Amino acid sequence: MSELLDVFIGESRENLESASQELIEIQASGPSSDKVDKIFRDLHTIKGSSDLFDIKPLTRLAHAAEDLLDSVRAKEVDYNDEIGDLLLEALDQISMWFDELENGTQNLAEWQPISTDLGAQLRAFIDPSQAGANTTEQTPAAQANSSTNEIVDSVASALDAFDVNADIALLSKSASSDLYVIEYTPDEGCFFRGEDPVNVALALPGLRAFEINAPAMAADADVYQCVLKITALGEASEDAVVTHMAYYEGQYTLHKLTQQALKYRCKDKILDSVAQLNDEALNDALKTARETGDTNTLQSTAGLLVASQTHAMPIKAVLSFLSSDIDLTFLDDHKQVGGPDDSADAPASGADEHSKEGLLPHEKELLTQQLALMSSEGYSAEFMFPSISILVGNVLKQTFSNEAELISAINAALEDVQNDIPEIQDVVETTNATNESETQTAEEEASQPAKAERQAVKMLKVDQSKIDYLMDIVGELTVAKNSLPYLAKQAEEEGGSKRLSKQIKAHFSIVNRLTESLQSAVLQIRMVPVSHVFQRYPRLVRDLSRKLDKKIELCMQGEDTEFDKNLIESLSEPLIHLLRNSIDHGIESPEDRIEAGKPETGRIDLIATPLDDSVIIEIRDDGKGIDPHKIKLLAFQKGVITESQLESIDDNEALQLIFAAGFSTSEQVSDLSGRGVGMDAVKTMVSQAGGTIEMQSEVGVGSTFKLLLPQTMSVNRVMMFEVNDQMFGVSMDAVVETVKVPTQDIQRIRNENVLVIRDKLIPLCNLRDALGFEPDGGKEEHSILVVSTPQGEFGLIIDKFHEGIDVIQKPLEGVLAGYSHFSGTALLGDGRVLLIINVQEVLSTCL
């Protein structure tokens, strides 16, 4: 029970979140049927699932909300903000109940009056009279009438996308009633979510034909945006298609197709092919052969057709008839069991005999494939035709062991098509009638979309701890794999076997590649779009701006950008803080804005942009901006900077001071953003996630916070070095350069060791001292690792540089956790533990 409840709550929370997101959007941009529909479905799902549990107040409230939305959807009730607020309230209430359910603290008796009250308020918007019920009954009927033509047109236009080929012609002959045409327009950002629309279409159940339409792209078009339009035709039940497309709801239209509609659509093509076949000079010979049966005057038809390398059409036509328009049962059923060899032994002759011959499945497959190649987009006759013609010629010659048979087969095909013509004409004549009945069925199908879509929710949910565990194992594998080069070295040095060493290295490269793919695959699993976090913000902005009587529009971009789930979650807090900051301090009150000549409504942009392995998140407001001089003065007053710095730092540096510890621009702590979390806390959280933050601002124009974050947090590159014969590591991101300097170049200023590199003064810290090792005097040359910190660049005096390696950093645990000098440990390939130093902490004790 509890497991089921967990699943229900998890799923419903997603529904709630998506519903409230849509509601917010409606409040911003007005209602659209899509959005109302979406909210309706979300609530419908919650209501439906809650029925499984005995939580009647929740079910009833969800039901009331669903009914109201249904009325809005049916245009019986006009949507207004009041409805929106009430719905949001209902969603909040449900969400709170979910909290209680999760904690096991629910008290259904308390819920009851709330449910009744909110439910009544919701229902108050719905006209309860009988007249209302009548209109609901009428509406679908009216819709059916008005949309009849629309549906015919939409099916026709969907079918237009196809070059009617063998497969489609074949379908028109099949007895199946489950035919569909789907128009799938993948979401523009689908590539960023790692979707592969073409593959989705290719995997459609019972797929028979499929076309991709990619519009010509402008030179400056965004190549990462998906602009494809895919139309596919297949044979499968509607349910199966809807299930398959579950993830792409809203991105496709599904049409049901009848034989008549398909035949009608194909008629021109079939007639065309016949005409073309008749017209082709080459096929005159074929016709003569058909009429006279005189094989001596003609070459093997196959050979003849094959010989015409200039034009693909004859062979295509023959193939197309062979594989489709000929009654395929004849090809399958009448094939002699023994295969082509038998037929060669007992060659059949004359038209009557041909029915004993036919294509074997693999031959048919070969031919069908050649046909597909010739029909495929980008088919180049020069490139492919020669081999296709030889292949087809071979297959045909073999199967129809004498020409007469082949000719008969083609005859039959032609006749078959000719016979089809009156039938097709019949279809043409009766089209109007059939169209009508067909659209009715289509309409019936269409009237139950909710049902179909409901069952489309299908997702594999995995406990995050399992993925984390998998990641851990991958991490260990990475380490284990690193031991191979050591082994190779050992084999060479101790075992003296160069060959073995080489083999180990060869294996290492394989294992290395596999590990890397495995690692990136696991990292991919952990990736979720930032919308995961972003979608909470419209609500936040709306609530806060209402509280402050400000008008603010939140524009989000790049919500599809993907991020490691842990990272995203650690980001949620700092982003909220930055948003609050922009709302509270950035955007002015409407009056001030009008006075400043700005639009009354302020605008906050939240933009995520992928950049290599990182993601940039920008929070941009068009508010009053920050004056760097004020910041400088404040920083000086608060003792963050010294008097000399007051004069020396430039405006940009001054702006970054707001991230310094002990600095807050707000003189009085506000209810909203002054929650004791300063910008320094934001900065700390961002750097813990391995990112950086900077701020740009222009007085009167606005401020921008720019966060640069790694896309994944799992693998770190560290630089290894040696102090007192022990290995240490330092994050590669911090390393600026490595230098070796003679001892006399190290100068002492105010009792501190410093080094001048390119006219820049670099304070030095001897790691031997800082880490508590014995001093190592009398060295003529020092190795210095220059690292960058927020306080500037510093030099660490070490003993020896080593290479950089990729490691999985683990936090210090137990007793070691107290040693702030180290940020973590990593295991080296040879089993040694690498301590990774925390540069900031080490420097603070050293200087």
Added chain:
Amino acid sequence: MKTVMIVDDASTVRMFHKMLVSSDDRVVEEAENGVEALEKAIGTPIDLFLVDVNMPKMDGYRLCKEIRQNELLRAVPIIMISTESATQDAQRAYQCGANFYMTKPVDADSLKSVVSAVLGGS
């Protein structure tokens, strides 16, 4: 007499395929990679290529393209045999000029019959 060229970097696979396609009226040529295949094809008229995808030096896709652009070889049918069963791999093979695509490990009977069909009689 028809000549089949088997191009695969794994000698076991070549041996297996050779066993399957050999007959009295067929000669089998072998090559370890695309480059070798093209070199050997210069002197010998080839009637069918059986091509693996993943090979050193020149992979199967490249080889297909090279064959299709080669005046002497362009008409020779190509059967591509790959470990990849994904649709896009097959599509890529076809785009590169393969006439047929089969997935490893091939079913012995299918390979035999497909080869017979393509060569026109066994």
